[in-house]
Amino acid sequence: MGLSYAEENYLKAILKLSGSPDGTVSTNAIAAQLDTSAASVTDMLKKLSDKELITYQRYKGASLSEEGQRVATSLLRKHRLWEVFLVQSLGMTWDEVHEIAEELEHIQSDRLIERLDNFLGHPKFDPHGDPIPNKQGRYTLRAQIPLSTLVSGQSGMIIGVKEDDSPFLKHLNDKGLSIGKIVRVLTIDEYDHGLLLRMEGDDVVLSGQVADHILVKPVA
């Protein structure tokens, strides 16, 4: 009946990598995303294809079927709702919740998820600023651009991150950066694109690569 954790993780990886809903994803990309071997990915793609959760032809990559999309989006919904719970209700930090949600997302119970959603007040975004799909799988993308694209003098509110691995988020914590904070770009280094920011009266120095993984919404 249900899918294994492994199958679910593959579907989620394909959704994440396919950007556009029906984008095609390569074997190696999935292998990298899931830190597994390409051979294992090929095996799993065959199985998911047999179950009609993906479209797959050898050497030509995979893409989610209608049903696969539905499942993957539901996993995203569960993952992000649990993250909200962990941060909002239990007071955990945004850098420690992803790993736990990676397990919680596999818990099987529609009733549970709908009640959790209700308990949390139907949140629209997770602690990393990612949108939470509704029951029908729909979610609003929001105008978010990398901090690195702001020009000198411009301000932006931090609304998300492109990466949610622990070390990266811990680094942001160390710098005092978090969702909702407003930063103004003071200077941008011509050579390495490093930034000098002003945030809540303090100066913050940030490398270009880090700034590229922080998503902001420009503010007046």
Added chain:
Amino acid sequence: MGLSYAEENYLKAILKLSGSPDGTVSTNAIAAQLDTSAASVTDMLKKLSDKELITYQRYKGASLSEEGQRVATSLLRKHRLWEVFLVQSLGMTWDEVHEIAEELEHIQSDRLIERLDNFLGHPKFDPHGDPIPNKQGRYTLRAQIPLSTLVSGQSGMIIGVKEDDSPFLKHLNDKGLSIGKIVRVLTIDEYDHGLLLRMEGDDVVLSGQVADHILVKPVA
């Protein structure tokens, strides 16, 4: 490092069946508890023994080691805390949470569980009246008392029987009584201690001797 879900479920089953902390448990008892084959149990007992989580000698049953006890009790703690969350916070019913907690108990994060415990207000019992072990694994045995000791007006949930011979159980079936049912004592006969119960809207008459062999846990 960590144990598999299967290994954890076996440890929990052994704890449940061993009543007294270091009681010995038979292969068949575990097989029945986990609804699996005796052959599978033997395989797993060998593995758990190799990992020194249990003491096991062929044909002689198994008992938890110090470490096995620690792990099993921690699983019980997690299972029951999650059940409290599902009922208390999400408003689910006590009959639908066990299955979900059976999955949630395997989530690996000490920090998560300590925060959940704190969020719930350090509950001492789960929705079924079972005691929740504390961080050190200690817990108070649950109050299970004969139905005959309830006073008029008091309610209790049926959690077991003192006798399990066929005629007695058939009698309970005839009365509609079964594990999990909640009964309220309406009247107690002064002379022969017979009871008039209210259960799910129906009146049930019970003799004093029968009531003495039914174990209940008082409920609010």
Added chain:
DNA sequence: AATATTTTTTAGATTAATCTAAATTGAGCT
């Protein structure tokens, strides 16, 4: 177009968890 490189698949193993059927062991009963 031919060759080199990268990507992907296949072949062949391994580990974990399970099963059924057959063999073994131990416990209770003459």
Added chain:
DNA sequence: AGCTCAATTTAGATTAATCTAAAAAATATT
């Protein structure tokens, strides 16, 4: 002590998920 039978273990398979190494296909480079 020997027999019988239930409990338990072993033998031999199966399914899922994974791996490494080798082969094949697609892509890129001369």
